[in-house]
Amino acid sequence: MTETQHQGVMAMVKIDGSKARQLREQKSLTQLYVATAVQVTTDTISRWENRRYPTIKRENALKLAEALEVALEEILETPPVPEPNDDEAESQQDSVNFQHEKERRTETVKQGVYVRWPILLLSSTIAALICLVGWVYFNMEDSPSVAVTAKRNLPAHCTPGQVFPVSIEVNVQSDEPLAFIVKEQLPDGFEAIQAAPALSSSGKKVNTLKWLQKGHGKHIFTYTTIMKDTTIEADEFSGGIAINKQSGASYSILGSDTIIVSDYHWADSNRDRVISDSEILTVYDQYGEVEVHGIDLDLIEEIWLGSGYTWNPDTQTYQILP
Structure with a gap:
């Protein structure tokens, strides 16, 4: 293992870039996938593989090895083989002489035998x-x-300045756990508040969300968002799933993708200004155990217990009717 650490200096290791690239290509992994897993740029991955940065931080090397699904030692630079001493040189010469004698005898046999x-x-x-x-x-x-399906559950409408939730259900049917990336793109004018599970990374804009997960079966990703641009009347959400075993393959997130701006509460799905038994049960089924900021279950329950609600644009609040 080639590893360097000095007192007061971060541990560094020397990686074999060509070996890392070979492992990535053997596993059909893209530089984008590996970069996301290590939380660096694709340009950095390219520089590592081309030995532009042969010495990197140990923690990055560990993340790189995990993304390539190998032990750290498999991507470290192999120390040079020492020169043989006199005994080893003599042994090597004996081996060469034996090989030459073997080849000579083989050639003699070939000359005397009809093949x-x-x-x-x-x-x-x-x-x-x-x-x-x-x-x-x-x-x-x-x-x-591998079979992948993804469905987004998006309210039909939202009120400007009011937080509302969105959930994405991903099903990965495979014989073994697989690494996959969930990417969600919010429309312009919308801003993410919080997510569960926590985001692996977010884009330069607050409306690009990414999760990096590994497993199979059913996974639920939930986030809350708010519309800050009051000039929007309707907009569309988009997203996709990438699987490491299928390099370059992307699965679109289906389900709801369009939201209308209105003064109805997002839980009032039929927009009759009443939260019915069916509507509150749907909310609790989807978000009752999700701990993310902005899902005001208490307010929804109060509206359900009352006779309805109205929207007060002056106070920017919902008024519950007795």
Whole structure:
């Protein structure tokens, strides 16, 4: 292992960039995926792989190894092989002499024996074909099948300046846990407040959300957002899922994607200014156990217990009717 650490200085390690690139390509991983996992830029990954930065922080090397699904030692630079001493040199020379003698005897045998090369060539070809068919069959049987679906649950409407929730349900059907990235793009004029689980990273703008997860089966991602641009009348959300086993493949997030600006509460799905039994049950099913800022379950329950509500534009609040 090639590792350097001095007192008061961050631990550094020397990585083998070409080996890291080879492992990434063998696993069909993109530089974008690895960069997101390590939380650096794709340009940094490219510089590492091209040995522009052979020495990097140990914590980044550990993240890189985890993204490549290998141990740290597998991407470290191999120390140079020491020059052999006199005994080793003599042993190597003996090995060379033995190899030369073996080749000489083999050549003698070839000269004295009639080789039926057409039959041998045919036999070798048949054997190679059998191996090829077996390899293809084996890999087809063992290759994990992957099916990904993603659905967004978005309220039909929202009120400017009022926080509302959005949830994304992702189902990854595979034979083994897989790493995947969920990316959600909010429309201009909307700003994310909080998310559960916590965001792996966010873009330069507050309306780009990213989660990096590993697993299979059902996953729920929830976030709250607010519309700050009061001139918008309607807008669209968009997003997608990327899987590491399918380099370059992207699955769109389906379901609701358009929201209308109005003065109705987001939980009032039929816009009759009343929170019905069905509507409050839907809210609790979707967000009752989610701890993110902005889902005001107490207010929704008060509206449900009352006879309805109105929106007061002066105070920017909902008024509950007795």
